[in-house]
Amino acid sequence: MKVILTFLILIAIAVSLQLLVDYLTFGVFLSSFITPSTITLLVFCVFLFSKNNTSEKKIFKLTSIACGAITLxxxxLFNLLYYYGKGWNH
Incomplete structure (x- = not known):
């Protein structure tokens, strides 16, 4: 029960951070909650709270690096599509 509660709190924090980043970056609240950066934040939180098992840490580290690369x-791509799309429409 404690693990589930902690996970739900982490999801709430990750989604809140995602909304804040979206608002600061694009000036709007985007409707997409599940984005690579949200997944990266969740993986990073799990990595922080994981046990000291080295193989688990290695897997989480690789996953977070992969999610970070996907996020970049x-x-x-989002910036390019957004700005070029805006330029094409006007």
Whole structure:
């Protein structure tokens, strides 16, 4: 029960941070809650609270690096599509 409650709190924190980042970056609250950056935040939180098992930490580290890379690509693509799309419409 404690694990589930902690996980729900982490999800709430991750979604709140995601909304804040979206608002600061784009000036709007985006409707997409599950984005690579949210997943990265969740993986990072799990990594922080995981046991001291080295193989688990290695897996979480690799996963968070992969999610981080996906997030960077996601942000770059989103910015390009958003700004170029805005330019094409006007």
């Amino acid at each position: 690509v996601w942000i770059i």
